[in-house]
Amino acid sequence: MKRKLNCIMLVDDSEADNFLNQMYINDMDCCKSVLAMQSAKDALKFLEGETNGSSPDLILLDINMPGMNGWEFLEEYKKLKIARQKKIEVIVLSTSQNPRDRERAEMIQEISEFKAKPLSKTMLTDIFQTHFPNYM
Structure with missing residues (x-):
């Protein structure tokens, strides 16, 4: 039986993208839970209050949100305590075609990777092989 991540957090204002991404993740059966947040503020509130061990192992983050x-x-x-205590893989998942966004992402230590939307099962498999090889 393969190991599963505890939690994957989706941070995207698009309800449709969150739905599809959650479907791909559930189909892969790669984590115990998926949290879909439609705003960055809601995601931060959750992470600030996280004390019961359900913190995400992976955050898929959109950059263009209202x-x-x-x-x-x-x-x-x-600035969050959880970001200093636990290594959470943060992968930007964006429709941005601006090369400056990719360059900016490469300069931010907390970002593991910059990927172009849409998420696919192949991309998700690649993310796992790269960042979570013990879970494949």
Whole structure:
């Protein structure tokens, strides 16, 4: 029996993207739970209050969101106790075609990778092989 991640968090304002991404993740049976957050602020609130061990192992983060965007999320995320205590893989998943966004992501230590939407089963498998090889 393969090991499963505890939790994958989706941070994306698109309900449709969250639905499809959650479906791919559930089909792969690679984690115990999936949290879909439609705003960066909601994701931060969850992470700030996380004490019961259900913190995510992986965050798939959109950068172009209304209100607080992904870059602003990362600035606040860096300040959280959980970000300093546990290595959470943060992968930007975006429709952005701007090369500056990719360059900016490469400069941020907390970002493990920058991927172009849409998420696919192949991309998810690649993420696991790269960042969670003991879970495949």
